[in-house]
Amino acid sequence: MPDRREARPCGPPLPTPRGALSAGVVSALARGLPVPKPEEAAAADPYGDDLQLALYVLYELHYQGFEGVDDEREWDPALLALRRALEQRFIGALRADVPRRTPVQEALDDLQIEPVGQDGTSVSHYLQRDGEQGQLREYVALRSLYHLKEADPHAWVIPRLSGRAKAAMVAVEYDEFGAGRPDEIHARLFADLMEDLGLETAYGHYLDAAPAEALATVNLMSLLGLHRALRGALVGHFAAVEVTSSPGSRRLAKALRRTGAGPAAIRFYDEHVEADAVHEQVVRHDVVGGLLESEPALEPDVVFGVQATTLLEDRLGAKLLAAWREGRGVLRQPASLRAQGRPVAGPEPLSHTQGRE
Incomplete structure (x- = not known):
């Protein structure tokens, strides 16, 4: 081992x-x-x-x-x-700044609309088709601020739920935390992905390198997780992540294979293709459905969580794509990326499974 x-x-x-x-x-x-x-x-x-x-x-x-x-x-x-x-x-x-309020099922369905052909606004579509290894690495460095704590803020909602919603939330979180196996915790798998790509795996290492758009995506889930009054919005955030995860992960796994990444890097996204396809149905029907069955007045909050997540992911995606198409990196400190322990020259960029990727 x-x-x-x-x-x-x-x-x-x-x-x-x-x-x-x-x-x-x-x-x-x-x-x-x-x-x-x-x-x-x-x-x-x-x-x-x-x-x-x-x-x-x-x-x-x-x-x-x-x-x-x-x-x-x-x-x-x-x-x-x-x-x-x-x-x-x-x-x-x-x-x-979020769009008009819609019914929750419509908001979730909108996340699953796949474009005809390639989506020019999608980070994972870009990386699957045109992404270079350096761009993949840059994205992974940014996403480490999210993925090395991915399941933690969502766990704060568990004591604020009851019945079907609580049981389903715990079931999904159990998978995120490795189903009792420390080597299978998803944050651990992401650290393995980073190590495979030659990145520093220490928690919070890339904070100084991350632009505001990346910080905002992490701050949103902390904000929603720390406030009981925003429990509906946190469930909406969680649903947006799980609904978009499987297709985005499939594209990212293909990008990693195309650019010659190792098995540990590819495994993280392969794991999310399978697991999150199941999680999506559990979250839709039992976490969201169970919450709104017991607290129907929270539907606007759930929708807000979905739409705020999408808004911030779109802002981050636009920043990444604008830089990459101009041949630039997006990190505030590009030299903080390493390849096999050596500084990387030039723009060095990766992506996730969230928002409209």
Whole structure:
């Protein structure tokens, strides 16, 4: 059996700030300086690097934390007050920007509409047809912020569900966590994929390299997971991921085979082709269906979760495709990618199974 490194128990180092808000958060955590006032969030770009990084850092206190930061800071009242202001700015923009409300089944059906021919807006279609190994690697580096914690925020909804919805959610999460086998945890399989592609597998390693569009996709699931009032939207997020996962994973597995990736890299997506085809039906009929059977008033929230997920995935996809078609990489720090332990020259980009991929 191969040697498998576990995630660092102390968490990753704090990231480099990208503006006044993120600088204030990092300084407060690293040196005990005063936390920025909540009102300082009012003028921030809700989708911009500064707000998204500040929010990401504050959310990470609820996961593995950061090296050198006291675990007690997770519930620091000043940090929570700032986080609330940042969240309101972010979710306010999402509610203004998502499309018109539709019935939940229509929203889920829309995710499954496959284009005639190649979809010029889809990352996984692009990678399957034209993607280079470097582009695949760049995408995987970005997605590591999502996949190395993929199932964790969704687990927060379990105590907020009941009956059929709870039982079905646990069943799907059980698979995500390896069905009792640590080597089969999906986050572990993604780390194996990264190692196969010559990437650094440490949790949070690519945070400084990720643009705001990538941070926002992770922040959304943390936002929805941490608020009981948003449990319907978290179920919608979970449904959007599972409904789109199988076809997107099939295209990504083909892209990896075409570019000569190894078996561990391909396995992650092959696993999702099969598992998520089953998960989709369970999520549709039992998680979403069970939730709305017991709490029908949450249907607009479920739809919001689906549409907000799609909106942010489309924003990330547009950024990736624009850069790649111009021959550029999208990482803020391209030199952070490694190939067989050596720095990679030039743009080095990969994709997932979510949104409209």
